[in-house]
Amino acid sequence: MGTNTQRFRTVEPFIWELSAQGRVGASVPEADVPEYPLPGEVPLRTDLPLPEVSELEVVRHFTRLSRLNYSVDTHMYPLGSCTMKYNPKVNDTAASLPGFSEAHPLLPEDLCQGSLELLYQLQTALERLSGFAAVSLQPAAGAHGELTGVLMIRAYHLDRGDTKRTRILIPDSAHGTNPASVSMAGFTAEQIPSDKRGNVDLTILRERCDETVAGLMITNPNTLGLFEENIEEVTAIVHQAGGLVYGDGANFNALLGYLKPADVGIDVMHFNLHKTFSTPHGGGGPGAGPVGVTARLEPYLPGPIVRAAGREAEQLEGWEAGLITQKRQGPQRNARDSRYTLFYPEKSIGRVKAFYGNFGVLVRAFAYILQMGSNGLRAVAEHAVLNANYLKHLIGKRYRIPYDRPCMHEFVVTGDVAPGIHTMDVAKRLLDYGFHPPTVYFPLIVKEALMIESTETESRQTLEAFAEALLQIAEEAASSPDLLHEAPHYTPVGRLDEVRAARDPILNRRQTEKLEGTR
Numbered sequence: 007m008g009t010n011t012q013r014f015r016t017v018e019p020f021i022w023e024l025s026a027q028g029r030v031g032a033s034v035p036e037a038d039v040p041e042y043p044l045p046g047e048v049p050l051r052t053d054l055p056l057p058e059v060s061e062l063e064v065v066r067h068f069t070r071l072s073r074l075n076y077s078v079d080t081h082m083y084p085l086g087s088c089t090m091k092y093n094p095k096v097n098d099t100a101a102s103l104p105g106f107s108e109a110h111p112l113l114p115e116d117l118c119q120g121s122l123e124l125l126y127q128l129q130t131a132l133e134r135l136s137g138f139a140a141v142s143l144q145p146a147a148g149a150h151g152e153l154t155g156v157l158m159i160r161a162y163h164l165d166r167g168d169t170k171r172t173r174i175l176i177p178d179s180a181h182g183t184n185p186a187s188v189s190m191a192g193f194t195a196e197q198i199p200s201d202k203r204g205n206v207d208l209t210i211l212r213e214r215c216d217e218t219v220a221g222l223m224i225t226n227p228n229t230l231g232l233f234e235e236n237i238e239e240v241t242a243i244v245h246q247a248g249g250l251v252y253g254d255g256a257n258f259n260a261l262l263g264y265l266k267p268a269d270v271g272i273d274v275m276h277f278n279l280h281k282t283f284s285t286p287h288g289g290g291g292p293g294a295g296p297v298g299v300t301a302r303l304e305p306y307l308p309g310p311i312v313r314a315a316g317r318e319a320e321q322l323e324g325w326e327a328g329l330i331t332q333k334r335q336g337p338q339r340n341a342r343d344s345r346y347t348l349f350y351p352e353k354s355i356g357r358v359k360a361f362y363g364n365f366g367v368l369v370r371a372f373a374y375i376l377q378m379g380s381n382g383l384r385a386v387a388e389h390a391v392l393n394a395n396y397l398k399h400l401i402g403k404r405y406r407i408p409y410d411r412p413c414m415h416e417f418v419v420t421g422d423v424a425p426g427i428h429t430m431d432v433a434k435r436l437l438d439y440g441f442h443p444p445t446v447y448f449p450l451i452v453k454e455a456l457m458i459e460s461t462e463t464e465s466r467q468t469l470e471a472f473a474e475a476l477l478q479i480a481e482e483a484a485s486s487p488d489l490l491h492e493a494p495h496y497t498p499v500g501r502l503d504e505v506r507a508a509r510d511p512i513l514n515r516r517q518t519e520k521l522e523g524t525r
């Protein structure tokens with residue numbers, strides 16, 4: 007097994023190996039003023055061993071590196087729970103319109119009515135899709151939305167003088183961010199086991215619900231890709247005990263147009279715009295995790311929120327009535343009548359993000375919603391669920407399905423397809439077939455889990471090619487297991503020491519050399 011110091015297996019040279027003394031990539035004109043030495047003590051390094059290369063070599067170096075990237079624009083990305091769907095390019099065109107991209111965040115309201123209208127309409131669209139009374143677009147990610155939501159639950163109980171509630175219940179099929187958000191907000195996270203069908207165990211839930219429970223955090227569909235069959239009973243049990251229900255909305259892609267979370271008793275939920283609404287995941291870069299709430303939590307929402315006043319609000323009725331229509335209804339707007347203002351709800355938990363959240367991401371999500379329209383969004387859920395069930399059927403011929411009932415947008419199988427073969431071996435071998443592996447070893451309640459999410463944007467041919475690769479790997483696992491143990495064979499680097507690569511990353515050549523020297 008290699009280590010994270012391993013060189014590319016293809017013969018790509020390090021840029022330092024291309025270095026030749028005196029070679030340059032820039033030409034600076036002769037100075038036409040006299041030279042002066044820098045004054046006093048200047049912390050200039052005399053020794054800065056940068057490679058000396060031409061412009062062309064630099065361009066080739068970085069272009070070559072960029073081609074080592076795996077992305078949804080080049081390949082299928084079946085990462086369960088992450089919804090790596092295609093991001094339509096027109097979203098970027100919309101976000102780069104100068105009226106949006108060059109709007110200064112400190113502009114007075116009167117000079118950015120268009121941007122505020124966009125935010126207002128996005129809030130409205132999310133409300134309409136989820137059934138919530140109000141939405142704040144502030145949080146920057148799903149996990150950030152979770153923290154925001156739990157802080158609102160906290161504010162709600164404290165506001166009522168209900169100070170005994172210190173526990174938040176979380177099913178064992180939840181995402182790891184849930185207990186983290188709960189702890190950050192000052193609560194104790196407590197696990198609720200799933201039953202044999204993958205639902206929340208109702209008997210245990212009842213036992214655990216009392217006057218010290220602040221709420222429950224539930225993901226539906228859960229991380230097994232299964233719809234929580236008793237969702238209304240679950241929320242009712244928590245409400246009867248005086249708790250509130252947080253819905254982790256990361257899997258909302260599966261429900262669009264079919265289920266409004268507020269209708270089944272969810273009090274607050276985040277949306278992952280970078281999952282459900284096709285904005286880029288951005289390699290950990292800007293995301294958006296707006297939160298929606300029912301009326302009783304509305305006063306606690308983080309601000310600022312956009313509201314519409316006067317005639318503009320009336321006109322928007324037409325737009326809202328159709329949920330999302332592609333054309334504006336009603337007569338031409340009179341600019342002087344339009345009025346969008348920013349406000350903080352009366353008991354707001356405050357700001358959770360600078361300015362208006364990640365505005366460019368919000369523009370992209372809104373562009374996507376307009377392109378799809380209400381029927382298109384419904385079709386997203388239909389095709390996401392259909393694709394996942396088709397793929398599950400194909401793969402289920404050889405891979406074990408621990409909770410075998412119709413799935414929603416994703417499903418979980420196990421990678422122990424032959425004796426001595428583990429999920430990691432299957433995942434690494436998939437790289438040789440040109441596919442990004444699915445999520446592995448998650449959810450934690452399934453040993454050797456492979457969690458697969460196909461998304462609605464993959465064609466039948468791609469799904470079949472992916473299934474074919476997994477089935478062939480299962481054959482190889484039985485006939486030549488070492489092929490899997492030693493995989494990947496065709497990638498630029500072999501197996502990495504992943505823990506060490508994350509904890510102790512080697513980010514420059516000198517660190518590599520030092521390590522190579524010690525081996």
Ligand SMILES: *Cc1c(COP(=O)(O)O)cnc(C)c1O
Pocket residue numbers: 087088147148149150180181183225229254256257278293295
């Ligand atoms: C992705 C995800 C999250 C966290 O969302 P981020 O935007 O990555 O912070 C939370 N819960 C579930 C179920 C998820 O899939």
